[in-house]
Amino acid sequence: MKIMDNRAIGYIDSGIGGLTVVKQALKQIPDEQVYYVGDTARMPYGPRPQEEVLGFTWQMVRYLLKKDIKMLVVACNTATAAALPDLQAKLDIPVVGVIQPGVDAALRKSADGEIGVIATAGTVKSLAYYNGLLQGNRAANVVQLAAPEFVDVAENHDYTSEFARQVVKEKLSYFKNHQVDTLILGCTHFPLMENFIQEAMGPQVTLVNSGAETISTVVEFLDKFDLRRASANPADHNDDEYFTTGSVKRFATIGGRWLDDKEMTVKHLDIIDDTLVLNEDVTD
DSSP: OOOOOOOOEEEEESSSTTHHHHHHHHHHOTTSOEEEEEOGGGOOOTTSOHHHHHHHHHHHHHHHHTTTOSEEEEOOHHHHHHHHHHHHHHOSSOEEESHHHHHHHHHHHOSSSEEEEEEOHHHHHHTHHHHHHHHHOTTOEEEEEEOHHHHHHHHHSOTTSHHHHHHHHHHHGGGGSSOOSEEEEOSTTGGGGHHHHHHHHOTTSEEEEHHHHHHHHHHHHHHHTTOOOOTTSOOOGGGOEEEESSOHHHHHHHHHHHTTSOOOOEEEEEEETTEEEEETTOOO
């Protein structure tokens, strides 16, 4: 008899970017419950030292472990680069990061091995994508570009605005002198501006959304470890839980729009020393 597991899948990110992964999960595995922590108070993670990102990541993980999640998705490229091996070594639940699925997809989709990577400074510096791509194809020509401005636009501005379009266009003009046939969106915030990125790169360039590719790995793990939710008892997504260390109202507004006007229950987490603590009195 097949074992079923009705516990939630946990997702963590430095802010709202990981919701691009959740959006894909809601499409591909709609029966599964979502618990999400976004550390918006301390974003962006990109410029921070790796040890600091590792510590922040563990704080989010410890909070979700108290809620008895069955699998952890590190829906943040910077945190994946800094913390994935440590999390996989120390946790007794499956842990999925967003980098390797993006690498695998880019290698599949690139015709000539001319692959670009846009990411945070931390992810670029880690060489996680660079090394992964060259491991898969030694002849690949990998061009990396740190684009921290995109994170700022996604979190603090209207990512559908003309301002956002101009920021993207200006930044990606770098690739006029570095031709690629495939571009990895190596930060989960970047798919929020995917239309502008495609426009700037041109229709001949294939975009790879690492976060979306990650859900295929999640599906594999659900089957491999017999963790699927019972189909007779699908998740009620009104019971999904979203937590932020920053503004609850802002998170709900941006997140709700990205998740197709979904009504979101967002709760605030205080940062006390190195622990995240629920504070339901905070509603702004």
